[in-house]
Amino acid sequence: MGGMQVLEWAASYPARVRNAVVLATTARHSAQNIALHEVGRQAIMADPHWRGGDYYGQDEGPSAGLAVARMAAHITYMSEDGLTAKFGRSLQDRAQVSFGFDADFQVESYLRHQGIRFVERFDANSYLYITRAMDYFDLAENRGVSLAEALRPARDTRFCVVSFSSDWLYPTAESRRIVHALNACGAPVSFVEIDTPFGHDAFLLEVPELFRVAGGFMDAAARQ
Numbered sequence: 001m002g003g004m005q006v007l008e009w010a011a012s013y014p015a016r017v018r019n020a021v022v023l024a025t026t027a028r029h030s031a032q033n034i035a036l037h038e039v040g041r042q043a044i045m046a047d048p049h050w051r052g053g054d055y056y057g058q059d060e061g062p063s064a065g066l067a068v069a070r071m072a073a074h075i076t077y078m079s080e081d082g083l084t085a086k087f088g089r090s091l092q093d094r095a096q097v098s099f100g101f102d103a104d105f106q107v108e109s110y111l112r113h114q115g116i117r118f119v120e121r122f123d124a125n126s127y128l129y130i131t132r133a134m135d136y137f138d139l140a141e142n143r144g145v146s147l148a149e150a151l152r153p154a155r156d157t158r159f160c161v162v163s164f165s166s167d168w169l170y171p172t173a174e175s176r177r178i179v180h181a182l183n184a185c186g187a188p189v190s191f192v193e194i195d196t197p198f199g200h201d202a203f204l205l206e207v208p209e210l211f212r213v214a215g216g217f218m219d220a221a222a223r224q
Helices: 002-012 031-046 063-077 080-086 106-119 124-136 147-154 172-184 199-205 207-222
Strands: 019-023 158-164 189-194
Touching: 002 019, 002 147, 019 207, 031 063, 031 124, 063 106, 063 124, 063 199, 080 106, 147 172, 158 172, 158 199, 158 207, 172 189, 189 207, 199 207
Parallel strands: 019 158, 158 189
Antiparallel strands: none
16 A cells, blocks of 8 residues: 555655655556455455444454454465465474364464454454555556556656565566556656565565665665
8 A cells, every 4th residue: 555655646746756665566456456355355344243334332343354354465465485484384382283273383373363463453444445445546547547647747756666576466567567657758767676585575574675775765866
């Protein structure tokens, strides 16, 4: 969502955006992105404690549904290599599988923990509306023009576009699409793909490399 906001601000308020770092994002959601969000929304709305969204002031909200939505989403932030390196098929606090539905594997326990933590700090209805807003976002179609034309007002803005090699949620191809559109409208743009096994989560984990790229861009902006 943050990257979408950067693109929207640059296109809508170019006089106020002189430099923009566009990090691991897209100008519109793919069918796969929308499908993944829909799984999370359905998990929330299937929770009987959702009550059609009117759960405020009740003893319990749709915590179980929101936790499942977070678990599903969290998988998309990681890569297969990252999950394998971190967890593999290691068991969680046991010597053998239970052949039941407890969290036998470390990766299962990790996802359940992420779901519980998310419920403690996020609102289910907010999750529904934010994911829906992201699905509806399309920088070009919402203006009835091509992506290059949508970004043309920002042709005097300097852009730094960054992607991560193992990010399958917002893959490098989506970043390249943005770069091609910026090239087409004559906007100054630099592009870096950071090689990493950490998937979309790399924006939190590849801090030294990311700081090098973004820091160099901002240092150059300061010298303008």
